[in-house]
Amino acid sequence: xxxTRPERREPSGWLPLLCCLTVASIFAPAIAAEPAxxxxxxxxxxxxxxxxPVGGPFELTDHTGHRRTDVDFRGKLVxxxxxxxxxxxVCPTELQAITLALDxxxxxxxxxxxxxxxxxxxxxxxxxxxxxxxAFDPRFVALTGAMPAIxxxxxxxxxxxxxxxxxxxxxxxxxxxxxxxxxxxxxxxGFLPPGLAPDAIADAIRAQLQPK
Ligand code: NI
Numbered sequence: 031x032x033x034t035r036p037e038r039r040e041p042s043g044w045l046p047l048l049c050c051l052t053v054a055s056i057f058a059p060a061i062a063a064e065p066a067x068x069x070x071x072x073x074x075x076x077x078x079x080x081x082x083p084v085g086g087p088f089e090l091t092d093h094t095g096h097r098r099t100d101v102d103f104r105g106k107l108v109x110x111x112x113x114x115x116x117x118x119x120v121c122p123t124e125l126q127a128i129t130l131a132l133d134x135x136x137x138x139x140x141x142x143x144x145x146x147x148x149x150x151x152x153x154x155x156x157x158x159x160x161x162x163x164x165a166f167d168p169r170f171v172a173l174t175g176a177m178p179a180i181x182x183x184x185x186x187x188x189x190x191x192x193x194x195x196x197x198x199x200x201x202x203x204x205x206x207x208x209x210x211x212x213x214x215x216x217x218x219x220g221f222l223p224p225g226l227a228p229d230a231i232a233d234a235i236r237a238q239l240q241p242k
Contacts, residue, residue, distance in 0.1 A: 070190035074206060077188040077221060084210070085218035086186035090147065090173040093159040098173060100216060106143035107219075107238055108212035109231075112189045114150035114203050115162040120224065122165075124207060129167040130228035131235060138239055139169070141214075146172040149191035150203045151180045211238055 068076075076082030092098045109128055113121030125146060132139040144167055148154035151174045154162075159172035174180070184191055191205035207224035211234065222234055 067185070070206070073185075073188040073190045077208065082188060084187055084221075085212060085216075086183075088147075088173075088179065088183040088186070090175040090179055090183065091156055093156050093163060093172040093174075095156045098171065100212075103143045103145065103171075103212075104216055105214050106141055107214055107235065108210075109142055109144045109235065110147065110187070110210040110212060111145070111207075112147045112149050112184055112187065112191070112205060113207065114148050114205070115154050115158055116150065116200070117203070120207055124209065124224060125163070125166045125170070127226065127228045127231055128209065129170075131231035132167045132169065134228060134232040135235060135239075138236065139167075141239055142169070142235060144170045146170055147180070147183055148172070148174045149180065149184060149189065149205045150193070151175055151177055211235070213238070 077084060087100050089097065089099045111121075111124055111128065113124065115121070128144055132142060132144065135142065146159070146163060148159065154172075154174050156172075156174060159174055163170040163172045173183075175183075187208075187210055189206050189208075191203055194202045194204060209222040209224070209226070209231070211219040211222070213219050219238055222231060226234075
């Protein structure tokens with residue numbers, strides 16, 4: 031079944047690959063970001079070209095309040111998504127697609143670890159994450175942390191994110207929405223574009239679970 035998509039994901043080129051990211055925020059000087067940080071374009075180009083390193087260690091707090099590192103998830107194929115619980119449409123849709131993909135995999139999904147890392151740690155407490163992911167696959171682990179730790183993890187995966195410049199309590203966070211696959215040995219395997227149908231996500235995961 032086709033899902034409805036926000037209009038801003040319709041243009042050609044790589045713009046549709048951005049989750050919740052407005053065109054203005056790409057080309058405007060970064061308001062929230064520190065000066066030395068790479069731009070959205072640099073991050074995305076590095077990811078798409080396959081020339082930039084992707085992935086790396088992280089140390090964060092899960093939705094039950096426990097400290098977790100990347101090493102904790104060795105032995106499983108990690109399906110990793112960065113987003114935030116207040117995201118109006120794209121993040122919940124993507125987590126739902128991952129959930130449906132894991133359903134389709136049946137028992138093979140026991141070898142998969144879905145991870146959700148917030149890019150909005152100010153609002154996304156462990157309790158809030160627990161509430162949010164309870165709507166999705168029960169194997170999901172959601173991670174938050176201090177902003178420097180979140181930023182480090184996001185930059186490692188070349189995730190662009192920026193809190194919108196507003197004083198409103200219901201601020202959006204612009205962010206890229208790729209789905210990352212990380213091998214049981216912790217090595218980055220590749221990314222899936224946002225908005226992929228559950229069948230395609232399941233196929234991509236199944237291919238990585240095959241013995242090589
Ligand atoms: Ni989102």
